[in-house]
Amino acid sequence: MTTVVLLGTGNVATHLFNAFQQTKKIKVVQIFSRNISKNNVGNMNPIITDNLKELIDADLYIIAVSDDAIAQVSDQLQLKNKLVVHTSGSTPMAALNTKNRRGVFYPLQSFSKEKAVDFNKIPLCLEAESKGDETILEKVAKAITPKTYFISSEQRKAMHIAAVFVNNFVNHLYHIGNEICLEHHIPFEILQPLIQETAQKVQIINPVNAQTGPARRNDEKTINSQLEQLNNKTHKEIYELMTRSLIETYGREKL
């Protein structure tokens, strides 16, 4: 059994805690919260502390706090030569204080507390400074998901940018679709199957081949008519730029 101390009680810490509770291979022996009264999370309570000096011994310390607090929390740790990781996609391993053995334990998924997640399907991106620590991280990761990858800090930065495109920006496009529906009294649910199908398609077809639509066909008549109908200035700009990018990708030839 591998023992873990979790630092933070936010989205990621909560979901990691729940995932670790499902397996006998991992024991969360302590949780750190800077604000216990606020984070009165029922089943976390017995092992919670708000004092970094009280951290107990464990095989692994997971700092799951906001990106800009990672370095600070890691500096404040009163530990030496312990395996300490953060869970951030956009923070290099080097942000952690060198007094401990450093690593990264980054779940590539978007979490919110309200929505349950199935960790089994979540890829965990791992990084460590030695083979031995890689083995520990892989053991902990494999206890909650089969999808584990060793990804360097450089690669992780790029992957996080890719995730911004396929998650954050995609969700914003859903929001714009919803706004257009609202404006015209169309139930957003009509778009749901299309949204699901679009996401599922790229599991089997490369997105470059899955592309359809007026911009893919360079169908100028439809493009211009749709642009004219958009009232929101920013929606128009997004339509123009995405169309230009599609035409750059697929060429100006009519298919």
Place this chain on the structure above:
Amino acid sequence: MTTVVLLGTGNVATHLFNAFQQTKKIKVVQIFSRNISKNNVGNMNPIITDNLKELIDADLYIIAVSDDAIAQVSDQLQLKNKLVVHTSGSTPMAALNTKNRRGVFYPLQSFSKEKAVDFNKIPLCLEAESKGDETILEKVAKAITPKTYFISSEQRKAMHIAAVFVNNFVNHLYHIGNEICLEHHIPFEILQPLIQETAQKVQIINPVNAQTGPARRNDEKTINSQLEQLNNKTHKEIYELMTRSLIETYGREKL
């Protein structure tokens, strides 16, 4: 039993044909193809014609040809006072010749011939000029999907634009994510669960509330660092514009 003549042998015609074959309520009595030898679709063969003058009698004629050929094909029909519909999201009902009763039978889904579709989950947007024709269209539609909606030409135009955002543009963002992965030797499969989760989330949470990421938090440090790392000029522009749009949506306040 309602009888149907299908005009066209492209993506939509093929999938409609297959869906109609599954139900006893509809009989496809004929298919028109301008180019039979090219469209030598096995099980369509027996009832195929390339002569518009040979069209036989039916309750419904579905013109599933390219948008810019709809008006022309409808003009060439040697029929009078028949129910004739097109399947286009971006073409008004009025594009059809008035010598017949006009309507629209628009499946809101992205089709490609290679990928099987479950029509049961596809919303069909219907429009007709009379209650009687609405009833016929609804009967045909309900035979292949429970999701039927009466949507005016005006609404359909708006819905098609919304679909361009949540399907075409979303798929292009997947493509960009894939490109970034390729550039850094990261398997694109790592992003798959995130893509699925992002799409599934908006089935239960309004997209405006599902939003996460650096732009949502107005996290300037991450935004600037990610912008710097993007090499492709167009990817950079898309990142900038989507981030600006997100900040306009969620405000400039740090959360």
